[in-house]
Amino acid sequence: MSSSTNITTTDNSNHRDPGLWFLEQSRLGSVPGPTDMDEDEESPTELNTINSSGGFLVVSPDKLSARYTNVNLHGHDVGVVQANKSAPVKRLVYYFEIYVKDAGTKGQISIGFTTDNFKMRRQPGWEVNSCGYHGDDGFLYHGQGKGEPFGPTYTSDDRVGGGINYASREFFFTKNGTVVGTVPKDMKGPLYPTIAVHSQNEEVQVNFGQQPFAFDLKEFEAQERMKQQMMIEKISLPTNVSHGIVRSYLLHYGYEDTLNSFDMASKSTVPPVYIAQENGFDEQDIMYALNQRNTLRQLVRNGEIDSALVKLREWYPQIVQDDKSATCFLLHCQKFIELVRVGALEEAVKYGRIELAKFFDLPVFEDIVQDCVALLAYERPQESSVGYLLEESQREVVADTVNAMILSTNPNLKDSNGFLHSYLERLLRQLTACSLERRSLSGDQGEAFHLHRVLNICKKARLGAS
């Protein structure tokens, strides 16, 4: 019975409860880095012993080094071996390194990238759809039998690296930590890190990142990002547009005290900042009920859920009318969470039975209500897997839900969906979507924009610098 009512509320998008949107926000809290999905892509970890040119070379038991044991006779008995996985693509740069343990009798070692159907008896670069940097002549081979002068030769005790720069669409190679050159990457499909040995006793160790590289990859990535940043910084913005976006953010979420201080300070800066309709900012929708929204935000943030409910019933009864709405659900959950926080477990159980039990068989709420109740199972719930519910960010989600629902009651609402997302959020969504779409239209290659990462990269870089 109840599940059928639920289907009608979720599937009919015209009458969809807007509060449901905030359940997603709450779920986001349970995932530590919800935007770092890219790192899930598999990377090479060892050499592929199944698809190597068996007989010409021997791969060590740890699958991280290869030795040529034969005497080479011609061009079709190269000892070549690929990595077990292709290079990951959803990133800025992929890179791996080799250490030449022994250059053997001729030092005919090479490092490069090859595709799935590479002929496993040839040097990378000799065949189409492959490329390789060769040790004996320092040449780069790129799909033809003949190579081109590229970098220095390399031999025993050298550390040589091969990388793919997805931003510039280039391969690059390094020797002992220094880039020796780059070459356009015109090969498609999965690319496998590949090494080859071709004279007696040649031995090479591979490092897929398990050991520190001789090359400073982090710095290289930082430089690449900087290049892009320099280009982007040249774009000019309308005067004070950032200021206006921040102001509308404060208005949208009802951060009234911050807004007042911000406005005061803006007037006294030299020169003063004027944000008004002249700049195109339309703030009518988000001015609505600012003071009441702020009051409710404070109550929720202080954990005073009962008072918040009283105020809501008085000021906006329509929001809390339906006791099975997402807003009521989140408020009841929060009340329950606040009881757990102060250790009033018995009261929490009682409250849960009255107010939360009815959400158990509703699929949209089920996972969250289960998480809430699970708080009771732990002596130190903060440290448990459902600890996210006790964080400040959860109160913020509830406060944001109430805020959005009040905005939606504005009879003069111009943008019917405007109450859900602030201008800032809409811009950030657009930026992320553009970046993801562009990558998906470019063979999934390269780094996409993630706000979370941008905020954290800079922090890491700063820590590194200081």
Add this chain to the structure above:
Amino acid sequence: MSFFLSSTIDQAYHQLAQIEAELKAAMAGSKKIITREEWEKKLNDVKIKKEDMNKLVMNFLVTEGYVDAAEKFRKESGTEPDIDLATITDRMAVKKAVQCGNVEDAIEKVNDLNPEILDTNPQLFFHLQQQRLIELIRNGKVEEALEFAQEELAPRGEENQSFLEELERTVALLAFEDVSNCPVGELLDISQRLKTASEVNAAILTSQSHEKDPKLPSLLKMLIWAQNQLDEKAHYPRINDLSTARLEDPNV
């Protein structure tokens, strides 16, 4: 007969529709066309944490020196600033001093904050001294200005060619009775003070291992850039006006 006629009309309509679709595709080149509905779904799938947006706003308040607002925002949103708020007050005091022409005062305040800032940044120190000279000239203190230029600025000019040129340009102000018409008159403009003030502001932030610019403007530029990049591959709803964040239908 009538049945036959209606079926040819149907066929003709069908053909027309086909031609129209082909024309559209040809006009659009090989670009992918993304409808508003499809795009809105993609926008909704983007996961953005509220706390990350709060951090972005806090970063703006802090970097731009809105110390009271940052303090209030910390209380209202629970967002921790990425810098000690007390240092903002000091930084803003220095900035304001330069903006008001009290350069001596500003230099003293910078040195109170961290003497290394000026020691390790000769260009900034020169620009502050230059601003001091400009203020002396503005106030008609010709003798004092000359003495200051010769004693404090000239020795630095000897070390650095570009400093010397700047010094000469500044001293040239003295040659004109009516500076409003002189070619270097811009030095007396308020914008020169603002330039120096923002230079000293950036240096203080750097010394506190904080980025000298807020992240938000960079992200807005990145949005413009990302849209331009995607334009090459697809037609999709764009945001053309940052201040309304309104999604506009692709014109295909």
